[in-house]
Amino acid sequence: MGKEITIAFAGNPNSGKTTIFNRITGAHQHVGNYPGVTVDIKEGKRNIDGLPVKFIDLPGTYSLTALSEEELVSRNFIVESKPDVVIDVLDASTLERQLYLAVQLIELGVPLVLAFNMTDVAEKAGFKFDIPLLSDLLGIPIVQTTATSGKGLAELLQTALSVARQKIEHEPKPLVYGKELDTEIDRIVTRLSSTEVNPYIDLPLKWSAIKLLENDSEVVSDFMNTGGDVGELFDAVEGSRQRLARIYSDPADMLIAEARYGIISGAASEAVTRTVEERHNFSDRLDKVLINPFVGMPIFLVLMYLVFWLTFTIGDPLMGWLETGFAWLGGTVNGWFGEGSESPIRSLLVDGIIGGVGGVIVFLPNIMLLFISIAVLEDTGYMARAAFIMDRLMHKIGLHGKSFIPMLIGFGCSVPAIMGTRILENKRDRLVTILIIPLMSCGARLPIYALIIPAFFPSHLQGPMLWTIYVIGIILAVVLAKLLRTTIFKGESSPFVMELPPYRTPTIQGLLIHAWDRGRMYLKKAGTIILAISILLWWATAYPKLQIYSDDYDSQLETLRIDYETELMDVNLELGLPDGFDNIKIALDKWIEDDRSELTTTNSLLADRFLETVIEIDEIRIGFDRAVDEQGLIENTPDFITVKYVFESRLTELEESKPDYFPIAENYLDNILSPYLAQSSEIEFKIYEENLNYSIMGRFGRFLEPVFRPMGYDWKLVTATLGALAAKEVFVAQLGIVFSVGEADSASSSLRQKLMDNYSPLIGFCIMLFSLISAPCVATLVVTRSETRSWGWALFQFFGLTVLAWILTTLVYQVGTFFGIGV
Amino acid sequence: MLLTDTPIEIPLIVTAVNAGRTAQARLASMGILPGEKLMVLRNDINGPLVLEVKGTRVAIGRGLCQKVMVSPGNEESKE
Ligand SMILES: Nc1nc2c(ncn2[C@@H]2O[C@H](COP(=O)(O)OP(=O)(O)OP(=O)(O)O)[C@@H](O)[C@H]2O)c(=O)[nH]1
Ligand SMILES: [Mg+2]
Numbered sequence: 001m002g003k004e005i006t007i008a009f010a011g012n013p014n015s016g017k018t019t020i021f022n023r024i025t026g027a028h029q030h031v032g033n034y035p036g037v038t039v040d041i042k043e044g045k046r047n048i049d050g051l052p053v054k055f056i057d058l059p060g061t062y063s064l065t066a067l068s069e070e071e072l073v074s075r076n077f078i079v080e081s082k083p084d085v086v087i088d089v090l091d092a093s094t095l096e097r098q099l100y101l102a103v104q105l106i107e108l109g110v111p112l113v114l115a116f117n118m119t120d121v122a123e124k125a126g127f128k129f130d131i132p133l134l135s136d137l138l139g140i141p142i143v144q145t146t147a148t149s150g151k152g153l154a155e156l157l158q159t160a161l162s163v164a165r166q167k168i169e170h171e172p173k174p175l176v177y178g179k180e181l182d183t184e185i186d187r188i189v190t191r192l193s194s195t196e197v198n199p200y201i202d203l204p205l206k207w208s209a210i211k212l213l214e215n216d217s218e219v220v221s222d223f224m225n226t227g228g229d230v231g232e233l234f235d236a237v238e239g240s241r242q243r244l245a246r247i248y249s250d251p252a253d254m255l256i257a258e259a260r261y262g263i264i265s266g267a268a269s270e271a272v273t274r275t276v277e278e279r280h281n282f283s284d285r286l287d288k289v290l291i292n293p294f295v296g297m298p299i300f301l302v303l304m305y306l307v308f309w310l311t312f313t314i315g316d317p318l319m320g321w322l323e324t325g326f327a328w329l330g331g332t333v334n335g336w337f338g339e340g341s342e343s344p345i346r347s348l349l350v351d352g353i354i355g356g357v358g359g360v361i362v363f364l365p366n367i368m369l370l371f372i373s374i375a376v377l378e379d380t381g382y383m384a385r386a387a388f389i390m391d392r393l394m395h396k397i398g399l400h401g402k403s404f405i406p407m408l409i410g411f412g413c414s415v416p417a418i419m420g421t422r423i424l425e426n427k428r429d430r431l432v433t434i435l436i437i438p439l440m441s442c443g444a445r446l447p448i449y450a451l452i453i454p455a456f457f458p459s460h461l462q463g464p465m466l467w468t469i470y471v472i473g474i475i476l477a478v479v480l481a482k483l484l485r486t487t488i489f490k491g492e493s494s495p496f497v498m499e500l501p502p503y504r505t506p507t508i509q510g511l512l513i514h515a516w517d518r519g520r521m522y523l524k525k526a527g528t529i530i531l532a533i534s535i536l537l538w539w540a541t542a543y544p545k546l547q548i549y550s551d552d553y554d555s556q557l558e559t560l561r562i563d564y565e566t567e568l569m570d571v572n573l574e575l576g577l578p579d580g581f582d583n584i585k586i587a588l589d590k591w592i593e594d595d596r597s598e599l600t601t602t603n604s605l606l607a608d609r610f611l612e613t614v615i616e617i618d619e620i621r622i623g624f625d626r627a628v629d630e631q632g633l634i635e636n637t638p639d640f641i642t643v644k645y646v647f648e649s650r651l652t653e654l655e656e657s658k659p660d661y662f663p664i665a666e667n668y669l670d671n672i673l674s675p676y677l678a679q680s681s682e683i684e685f686k687i688y689e690e691n692l693n694y695s696i697m698g699r700f701g702r703f704l705e706p707v708f709r710p711m712g713y714d715w716k717l718v719t720a721t722l723g724a725l726a727a728k729e730v731f732v733a734q735l736g737i738v739f740s741v742g743e744a745d746s747a748s749s750s751l752r753q754k755l756m757d758n759y760s761p762l763i764g765f766c767i768m769l770f771s772l773i774s775a776p777c778v779a780t781l782v783v784t785r786s787e788t789r790s791w792g793w794a795l796f797q798f799f800g801l802t803v804l805a806w807i808l809t810t811l812v813y814q815v816g817t818f819f820g821i822g823v
Numbered sequence: 824m825l826l827t828d829t830p831i832e833i834p835l836i837v838t839a840v841n842a843g844r845t846a847q848a849r850l851a852s853m854g855i856l857p858g859e860k861l862m863v864l865r866n867d868i869n870g871p872l873v874l875e876v877k878g879t880r881v882a883i884g885r886g887l888c889q890k891v892m893v894s895p896g897n898e899e900s901k902e
Contacts (some may be wrong), residue, residue: 097854097877125878215844252859253844257851258858283880284864293867392870400884401871425849495842496871496884497849518853553859 011089013060122474197228356534398485410440426494774805834896
């Protein structure tokens with residue numbers, strides 16, 4: 001067996017490298033129709049003819065100078081790791097520009113194969129290539145491919161392997177740069193061959209000569225760092241530059257660039273023909289509208305709104321199903337343990353795991369939809385246009401349009417967004433963008449809003465409320481960017497240069513892969529970090545157990561129950577049933593336990609009639625409450641009165657049809673059942689509060705409570721906030737735990753209801769505000785550290801945002817309380 | 824003349840790029856360098872310009888475009 005073969009994919013951004021890479025390795029890397037999707041080196045492996053082959057997907061680059069991070073990453077990889085063969089993937093429909101990189105790869109002297117990708121597009125545009133001639137002119141094998149359909153990929157792989165195994169001689173034709181340049185390059189090569197110092201022993205001397213002549217910063221410093229005597233060499237290079245300057249007005253690096261394009265157009269004029277010359281294709285026509293200064297912006301805003309609208313209107317019913325599913329699961333598991341079980345395993349399973357992890361998983365549909373929407377923007381090519389439109393605005397805050405792409409991705413997740421800032425060439429632009437990205441409210445914060453908003457705001461305000469939160473994030477990001485740009489990061493931003501790719505129809509498969517990819521990551525997070533933290537938090541919330549309560553709650557509950565049963569006996573008498581007839585009590589207990597859904601029959605007709613009436617009254621009342629809630633009706637408005645009238649007339653109808661039972665049933669509901677339930681849940685709540693207070697989390701939360709108090713937080717919210725540091729979704733999970741531990745019917749009554757009972761809308765808003773701005777999650781912290789290569793910036797971001805969050809939320813809470821808004 | 828002052832959709836030839844080294848190299852890698860043909864597709868009151876270069880569409884910031892000198896492309900071009 002020979003050694004492992006390494007094949008690297010290089011090429012211009014957006015030429016289809018990742019698509020080919022995925023096709024060949026069977027991987028699911030992210031592709032997208034804008035330049036700069038892949039910013040990192042990705043690896044894939046596959047056995048071919050029994051031999052392991054390693055594939056490397058490099059970030060796209062326009063050249064191999066030391067201009068931007070990606071260019072350096074790609075160049076250094078090729079120079080240092082010496083892949084056995086490099087496949088340069090070119091978009092054949094814009095061949096001449098794409099060959100600029102190919103020429104530089106030829107200069108590097110790496111074994112090379114050219115993949116003329118997007119042949120389908122090139123053919124439609126009327127290009128004809130004389131492949132054998134072109135291949136001969138450059139001395140490099142060329143294979144035509146269409147990555148999206150897989151055409152030509154087998155041949156590409158075979159050719160690459162043959163080159164790697166040296167079955168095909170690799171001998172590129174020497175490139176001709178023109179008489180004067182060639183003379184000077186030769187001179188430097190001669191000088192190089194007679195000197196000991198050369199940091200690039202494995203590379204052609206001609207490459208070093210060209211780079212020195214270009215004055216490439218990396219190469220020059222590598223030469224200096226050898227520690228050898230480079231004085232003479234540098235003098236020789238300087239001499240060459242001066243001789244060239246006497247003949248041409250452009251500097252040497254420009255001359256070399258011009259010469260490269262000269263070589264390309266020479267080859268192209270011989271081997272490429274174009275049958276139809278099309279002006280104004282589809283993309284041009286679409287751009288007339290989409291990047292128009294007047295209509296472009298409104299269209300952009302509508303599209304953004306659509307993204308979020310879709311995420312919720314389609315996501316919410318799906319979420320409802322999952323919620324029902326988990327409630328059922330919780331109920332079932334509860335059932336295994338029997339009535340009012342105190343088993344810690346029950347509590348761990350139901351409160352800790354199902355309550356915690358389940359509370360997070362229910363948001364999966366929303367998150368996947370958000371990612372699908374972002375993927376559509378990416379794959380169609382609209383993302384680059386959005387950057388174009390936003391450039392005008394971004395300029396005002398000292399950034400440019402390209403910063404906008406990572407910011408938009410930040411609505412999905414900060415981690416890929418921060419990595420995506422690599423498309424920014426300028427270090428200051430990059431740092432500012434990284435620092436403000438967490439203010440783009442990410443998908444993981446969505447569960448928090450989705451929990452809070454419906455709990456505190458009537459339905460007609462829910463959409464605008466969500467919108468407000470996102471907009472607050474954006475405004476803060478803008479202000480912060482401006483602030484950073486005029487203080488710590490003063491200075492010019494790099495000029496805006498960005499290719500606008502042609503519009504493409506996204507493939508369903510591509511979108512699904514993308515969504516599933518994200519969904520899987522989310523599930524994985526839920527199954528690992530969030531699961532672990534949920535268990536930890538559950539434990540800290542449930543233990544240690546309180547042994548002696550401040551009051552004898554058990555006997556209080558017992559007294560209540562006895563009173564209730566006595567009053568039920570009175571009902572028996574009123575109905576004319578015998579004293580000691582227990583069936584009504586049993587049926588009602590069962591009905592209440594089953595969430596008021598089903599009724600068992602007693603074996604008395606009288607009793608059944610009575611029970612039916614009770615339930616009918618209850619249903620009408622619940623129907624009324626629901627209608628008010630769903631339509632967001634406000635008391636005493638005409639709409640409210642109309643609805644109220646409808647339901648009241650139903651009650652009257654019922655009273656008329658069952659005059660014997662109605663008064664007794666109404667009396668039972670209002671004067672017997674309601675007070676009993678209210679009083680007993682009050683006592684249960686006291687028990688649960690005392691337990692929580694005594695637990696580790698309770699103590700810890702109360703210890704920190706003074707810090708959070710000014711924002712209106714109680715210690716329960718404090719514990720949830722601490723949990724959210726690990727991952728924002730944990731906030732929801734922990735609230736679920738805090739409000740369910742110690743209760744028997746945990747999974748059934750909704751968390752929202754409990755929040756409503758405990759907090760004011762003002763606090764609800766403060767929770768969202770603080771979650772939006774405060775400390776990004778640990779994953780973000782880590783990726784910021786790795787992208788900025790400094791813990792300093794990562795911690796600056798972490799604490800800076802947290803302090804900002806505290807100040808703003810405190811301000812809102814205090815002002816709100818003072819003026820009595822939402823309290 | 825300056826690239827920003829030309830009418831749209833007429834063929835042009837770049838005569839000089841008077842930008843800094845990095846910006847020059849960046850433009851060159853997109854195919855914008857002396858002797859090459861291009862066309863302005865969009866030039867609004869403010870914001871970046873959209874150019875057609877070598878069959879691709881490239882958006883370039885206005886400031887940078889002001890450093891690019893061009894002459895009409897159908898005239899006898901200097902070589
Ligand atoms: N019509 C057509 N589209 C293609 C072909 N190959 C790739 N694409 C599309 O081109 C776009 C870019 O593909 P990617 O694979 O992400 O390109 P990349 O070279 O990895 O891009 P960067 O990571 O930005 O450097 C995607 O929308 C692909 O679906 C092809 O042969 N024909
Ligand atoms: Mg890629």
